[in-house]
Amino acid sequence: MKKMRTPYLIFMFLVLSLPILYLVFYSFNAGTTMQGFAGFSFKHYSELWQDTRLIDIVLETGIVALLSSLLATIIGTLGALAIFRVHRRTIKGVLLSLNNVLLVSPDVIIGAAFLILFTTLKLSLGFMTVLLSHIAFSIPIVVLMVLPRLKEMNPDLVLAAQDLGARPTQVLGQVTIPVITPGIVAGFFMALTYSLDDFAVTFFVTGNGFSTLAVEIYSRARQGVSLEINALSTLIFLLSLAIALAYYFINKVGKRAKTPELKEKVK
């Protein structure tokens, strides 16, 4: 069994990343299709660089993702704090279920629901509607990431802070929020990836020429995939890889700074 472990893991990761690697490989194709490699070239990258519409969409997608996850993190954290303070079991259960329903219901339903809402309110579809719907579907994610941290927190910490003279806002700012920060950060990043990923909801509520990357790639793919998309995907893939690595190193450095003695002992 032990002998099989390494080959199995290598095989697994190959299978999982093969489609992406395939896509990356053809982004350097001198030809215009993914059938047959005609030679190495950066031609699709330079095309991408000149495609100002696509670059704008990338930037807009980024803005929507950052803004929506930031606002969702604030609202979601406050929501988690509020749910945590509810003492009646039944009410707490109902609130949590309502939160989870939003998480598990299909994107298509959520998208359709928002479309109906926005048209009823006579909001013109575009940046604002996309932003609002992204905030809405990100909030439950943040709540779900923050709540466990609150439950893990020693409730006496709040009592101790009060005992030492802290007013409720000071307890929140100086004790509760710092203690649950890892959950808040995780919630923010989850919301960010959900927003960047989202296709279905955005597809419903976008309009007036506003588009996000997922929707744009979809509409272009229908007209036959240009290798420009491969080039863009490669860049995004590299960016995600860089973020993942950065996150890993930040975590490692953070932990080392906190427990210097333990590290020394391990050495």
Add this chain to the structure above:
Amino acid sequence: MVETQPILEFSQVALSFGETEVLKQIDLALEPGKFYTLLGPSGSGKSTILKLISGQLHADSGQIFFEGQVINDVPAEKRRVNTVFQNYSLFPNMNVFDNVAFGPRLKKLPAGEIETKVKEMLALVKLAGYENREISELSGGQQQRVAIARALANDPEVLLLDEPLSALDYKLRKDLQQELRRIQKRLDITFVFVTHDQEEALAMSDWIFVMNDGLIQQNGTPEDIYDEPINHFVADFIGETNIVPGIMKEDYLVHFVGKDFENVDAGMRPNERVEVVLRPEDLDLTDPENGKLVVTIKDQSFRGDYYEITAMDDDLNTWQVQATNPAEVGARVGLTFDPEDIHIMRYNESEEAFDARLESYDEEEAEAALQAARDDETGREEQGQ
């Protein structure tokens, strides 16, 4: 007891959680600069009293006074009282310095003053030089010291300690008991210490409140409570003890296990049914013919500084005896004790009535009565010869 103005006073304080009465009519008064202990089993209401003092809970009825002012509605953060929690409850996101500086910073003291204060407090708990340590790097004992320093850095008039030593091992607990006592004397502030450990309470306190079932059963100095327990609960809870039913035939004469014994208690109705307390360390083993009671040794265990012996008399009453020398299991031996070692408890006697009765006859009178009884006996013996 109330000569100086009490720093803290409870008057008819009661509290219920739903149907359960957690505290029923609590009256107490604490003087400044003393070490008080609330002692009782879990669920007795002792921690509830602490929470009422600190402001975490609010009384249903009755009044709580702090330096003569009613503080029932003063919020926790405005009370000049600080708490040391059982599980330390240090802020994990701050290092030792920031934890101790938490209170002073909230008071917006100047930075220099805060630093002096933190250093002073850490020195007091013998943790000088630990300012920059993270909480996760500290042992349990060190964490508890930081928690004590953090509470004291706020200059409380009263320090509340909620079973602060119960998570520590025996040796560390002993050390910290002495430390706490030293710190309390040095700062000369009031400590209110909650524990279920009677040994800890006897060792540390100036004054003990024994609690059970939401009521103060008895309060007094450790010696009073140990030597003169008011009822079965207190006698049983404080230390090892032998309790047998008896009848108080007349003043200074009690009947139990089928015999009459001289004792030093009085003030009861003739032939009143009572409980008799004999502490294991007051019982001595002797020859069967010299013993006031004859018992058979059933069991013996070595406790380091003494032997814990279990014996049974012919009426099948069990007797716990602490002896410095070992005995032989199965042997018949005599048990002997002095009249002063017998303590009598009446059924359902209130604390006021108990104190009043003890004052009604003084020790000298008891001694005189005993002497008379002895003379009488020797006289009879002489006549017999």
